[in-house]
Amino acid sequence: MSARRRNGTIVIVAAALAIGLSAAGAEARPVVGFPSDYSAGTIVISQSARKLYLVLDSRSAIAYPVAVAKPGKEWSGFARVDGKYVEPAWAPPTVVKRDHPELPDLIPGGSPHNPMGARAITLDRDEVAIHGTTAAMRPSVGTAASYGCIRMYNEDVIDLYDRVSVGAPVVMVR
Numbered sequence: 001m002s003a004r005r006r007n008g009t010i011v012i013v014a015a016a017l018a019i020g021l022s023a024a025g026a027e028a029r030p031v032v033g034f035p036s037d038y039s040a041g042t043i044v045i046s047q048s049a050r051k052l053y054l055v056l057d058s059r060s061a062i063a064y065p066v067a068v069a070k071p072g073k074e075w076s077g078f079a080r081v082d083g084k085y086v087e088p089a090w091a092p093p094t095v096v097k098r099d100h101p102e103l104p105d106l107i108p109g110g111s112p113h114n115p116m117g118a119r120a121i122t123l124d125r126d127e128v129a130i131h132g133t134t135a136a137m138r139p140s141v142g143t144a145a146s147y148g149c150i151r152m153y154n155e156d157v158i159d160l161y162d163r164v165s166v167g168a169p170v171v172m173v174r
Contacts, residue, residue, distance in 0.1 A: 029062045029063070029064065029156070029159055030062065030063050031056065031060050031061070031062055031063075032053070032060065032061060032062075032063045033059065033060060034053055034055065034056075034059065034060055034061035034063075035058065035059055036055060036058065036061075037058070038055045038169075038171065039055065039169070040055055040056055040057055041054070041055065041164065041165070041168050041169075042054075042055040042168065042169045042170070042171065043055075043081075043130070043160075043164065043168060043169070043170045043171070044061070044170075044171045044173065045066065045068070045130075045150055045170065045171070045172045045173070046173055046174075047068050047069070047074055047076070047144075047172065047173065047174050048174055050065060050066055050067070050068055050142050050143070050144070051063050051064065051065060051066060052064045052065075052066045052130070052150060052152065052160070054160060054163060054164070062163075064152055064153075064156045064159075064160065065141050065142050065152075065153070065156075066130075066141060066142075066150050066151060066152050067133075067140045067141045067142065067143050067144070067145045067146055067150070067151035067152075068143075068144050068145075068146065068150060069144060069146050069147065069148045069149075070144045070145055070146065070147070071144060073146065073147050073148050074148070074172075075125065075128065075148055075172055076172045076173065076174060077171075077172060078169065078170070078171055079123040079124055079125050079128070079169075079170040079171075079172070080123065080124045080167055080168065080169055080170060081121055081122070081123060081124075081164055081165065081166050081167060081168040081170060082122050082123060082124040082166060082167075083120075083121070083122040083166065084119070084120075084121055084122075084161055084164075084166060085109075085116075085119065085120045085121075085122070086109075086118070086119060086161075087109035087110045087114075087116075087118060087119075088109050088114075088116050088119075088120045088131075089106055089107065089108050089109045089114070089116075090106070090107045090109075090114050090115060090116045091105060091106050091107075092105070093127045093147065095147060096147055112134060112135065113134060114134065115131070115133065115134055115137060115151075116129070116131045116132060117131055117132020117133045117134065117152075117154045117157060118132040118154040118157060118158055119131065119132055119154075119157045119158055119160075119161040120132075120157075121157070121160065121161060121164065123170055125148075127148070128148050128149055128150075129149050129150070130149070130150040130152065130157065130160065130170075131149060131150070131151060131152065131157060132151075132152055132153070132154035132157040132158070133151050133152065133153065133154065137151065138153065141153055
């Protein structure tokens, strides 16, 4: 830690790298008690709690609110992170296109209408990702709203993206 004086006030500056955050505009994510046998770096998604937990150690995790799959679209079990993408383009999966034929075949990355948002963390399951969201879909976080993907606030998926690696284990529990 270091202390700096700004306009007569002492400001404490934490060693941001030690906690995995950049100093510019970073907000601390809540660390919660999370007793488990999962190894550090495991992503645990609770369908019922509508939370994603990034395991830090055998007693704690970072908690993020998420939107989970709507009834009939849920999945459970184990997966692994198989890719990480910044502002990815999105092509609606067949099931989504069937329900919403008005959607274009492709929405470019960075578009304010792209439901993947700022980042996508793909899993080794068919067309399933942990991803950000559009401004219009922010209210869906905390609900059961997706076709199987895990939807996060953009600021949270950016934080998670920076913390996880390809190959990280992912567990979906009820």
